[in-house]
Amino acid sequence: MHIALTGAASGIGAALVRRLKAAGHRITAFDIAKPEGVDRWLPVDMADTAAVAQAADAAEGPFDALILNAGLPPRDGNAAQLLAVNVFGLMATATALEPKLAPGASIVATASRAGEHWRENLPQVKALMGLPGPDSLPDFVAANHIDPLRAYCLSKEAVIVWTIRQTERLLAKGLRANCVCPSAVDTPILSDFKAALGERAAGSLARVGRAGTADEIAAVIAFLAGPDSGWMRGQAIPVDGGISAMVLADETDLV
């Protein structure tokens, strides 16, 4: 397969490169940093939708899969930039590359367990996705008092909504999209989440026993990108060592 991959230089993306190359696939990577081991690297700042369109224009398809993995963690003062990358950069990449997808191609996005409350927060998610573009984000963030942690959760809620909402439109084009929802993963940005989440992160980690590895998430993304998951469409798949199932069992008094 020829795979387009955003966010290929570190963490889950780097693990994906190793796994996909070992399986004999070809990778065109979109990242601000230089990734190791890909077939082609198109440097791009995902916060800049014009740059995204330009990079997509330079990419040579057709692609059998598009993996939208680029994303920022919550950091002091980065709410608007985070939403620009994680939501507008992701949507701009998908829009620009859709004409270069092969028939039957699979789109896979990296969402997060942090997006699990998308239903409760749907009005804010819809308001975000309805903005004319990332230039509106500083005002939106200020008006809605969105701190970086909320921005992160909101961005992943938007990725889940974006995945579900496209199902019927993509089906008509012979395409499909799914996303994965990891919880704590042992990547360079885990420390950002520990800082932002505090006790909550520690509690989940203790209950599951450890953080997931980047390769454990990459393995599921690779499955969703390939033909064996062809009948899965519009799904948000938790890949979290069981934490969401354990919390759900508590909430519904199953145990």
Place this chain on the structure above:
Amino acid sequence: MHIALTGAASGIGAALVRRLKAAGHRITAFDIAKPEGVDRWLPVDMADTAAVAQAADAAEGPFDALILNAGLPPRDGNAAQLLAVNVFGLMATATALEPKLAPGASIVATASRAGEHWRENLPQVKALMGLPGPDSLPDFVAANHIDPLRAYCLSKEAVIVWTIRQTERLLAKGLRANCVCPSAVDTPILSDFKAALGERAAGSLARVGRAGTADEIAAVIAFLAGPDSGWMRGQAIPVDGGISAMVLADETDLV
């Protein structure tokens, strides 16, 4: 891998046998009918929990995966028998074979989209799962006015609850369980569902374009049975061509 598989003679089970054997795995099958192409067949009526225990006793482990795929569709007058096979037979098999599972083994159950309302129906699901055994089913079915279609939905709700509720207990033993939730699948029992569901089945099929194939479901079960899904635990995964995502998009006014 050495895989224990219930319901191996037809439909998704037969597709699983072909797929798993092509990948070089060894299969011990539990089925009332003789399956093609497995390494060992232990004949057993899943409605008879004593027979299930006996067959499990005769099985030679260790097993790297246990796939609980046996199940009956709704048919006139079969509500109690259906619940005996789909719920009590499944739980009895898992209980009896758990000591023969290898460290890190994966359990995968075939649930259904028909079980999606497990939360709303949780009191009845808990009442069912709290029965002392399948002998209580005729009274339970009569007292609760459970027709075969409701029995089928209830049985799959119970499989989903059973999967979620076990997550923490299995984690402590180094094991895990997930289930798949197919919608209409092109197997010998599709006509039973069309008869039981009527217009509802036709509407879903038209929207997705076709029924899924047994092999499209088997491909996801095989993934969940293997090491690449190792960080997925306690999940109920829709494998339905996108119908549940499209319905969810309608319900939440996403499109």
